[in-house]
Amino acid sequence: MPQKKPLVVVTRKLPDAIETRMMELFDTRLNLDDKPMSKADLIEAVKTADVLVPTITDRIDAAILSQAGPNLKLIANFGTGVDHIDLASARQRSVTVTNTPGVLTEDTADMTMALILAVPRRLAEGERLLRSEKWNGWSPTHMLGHRIWGKRLGIIGMGRIGQAVARRAKAFGMSIHYHNRKRLHPELEAELEATYWESLDQMLARMDVVTVHCPHTPATFHLLSARRLALLQPHAYVINTSRGEIVDENALTRMLGRGELAGAGLDVFEHEPAVNPKLLGLDNVVLLPHLGSATIEGRMDMGEKVIINIKTFADGHNPPDRVLASMF
Structure with missing residues (x-):
């Protein structure tokens, strides 16, 4: 007798080829209109599904997991970060959680490097100036930015993405520095020409550019707090392509507005999809x-x-990409 296909509930629209393959392999319920599921929708999903496939926009907390049916055995997250899933509650209910590590490293590192280049060279400002039809032509002192060659880059979190950023930044002539829970192996450190700082505070005070590449956990919430942001020199730039909650966004916005920091490149925000309106007004x-x-x-x-x-x-x-609560 053929094995029954698991009921898989997918919370958001995925690439067509992926959805087609899922429907071939599993009893799959798709979200074709891509509207984010409400809390009630998520509760209904965990009550009925064998497997839930959420994304970062779905908060799978203890309250939702408490409503899970007996058949829910796997949460197969579409994404690397799992800070939106209550891992302890999942473990208590014997629900396995998986993610998708490794496949986004180069893409995220590319975006980080793009921001490291764009902010000091004022690329977005220049593009807006052209679109406003207010550009009057080249002049020797117009819209001067800063070169990144020779500047100190401080990387917070030296995992896969942090290392990929280090390799790119090294090619652009930047001096690589990093803070991490564990120091890299000496051979890797030598390959990256990276200087380890045990003290995050001391590193921040000496960097020209700081970029964030650690997961959002209770321990990293507001890791870049108002106090730590104040350690940065006024000419420093902050880049964040990790999680918005790691940076105190209100403090960052105040400092940028007062000229206490030179600039920032942000791909993530503390209260996504909401963005601090004061940030929107900063050049x-x-x-x-x-x-x-x-x-x-x-x-x-x-x-x-x-x-x-x-x-x-x-x-x-055992699936290859199991996430253990103790990892975070």
Whole structure:
């Protein structure tokens, strides 16, 4: 007798090829209009599904998991970060959680490097000036920015993405510095020509550009607090393509507005999709709508990992990308 296909509920619209493959392999319920699910929708999903496939926009908290039916055994997250899932509650209910690590490293590092280049060179300001038809032509002192060659880059979080950023920045002639929970192996540190700082405070005070690449956890919430942002020199730039909650957005906005920091490049925000309206009025900030992993190739790779995790689990094996609560 053929094995029953697991009921898989997908919370957002995924690439067509991924959805087609999921429908071939599983009993799949799709979200074709891509409207974010309400809390009531998510509760109904966990009550009925064998497998839930959420994204970063879905908060799978303890209250929702408390309503889960007996058949829910796997949450196969479409994405790397899992700060929107209550891992402890999932573990208590014997629900396995998987994610999609590794496939977004290069895309996110590319976006980070783009911001590192764009903010000091005032690229967004220049583009807005042209569109406003107010440009009067070249002059020796017009819209002067700063070169990044020779500048100190401080990387907060030296995992896959942090290392990929280091390789790019090194090629642009930047001096690489980093703070991490654990120091890199000496060979890797030498390859990246990276200087380790055990003290984040001391590193921040000496950097020209600071970029954030750590997960959002209770320990990293407002890691860049008002106090730590105040350690940065006035000519420094802050780049964040990780999670908005890691930076005290109100403090950052105040400092940028007062000229206490030179600028910022932000792809993520503390209260997404809401953006601090004062940020929107600042010229020294480049703001992007969470595009760090937004490539066709990246989304396809994410979908393939989700499928592999579900299929492996349904076949009675441990999926390759299990997330352990103790990891965060």
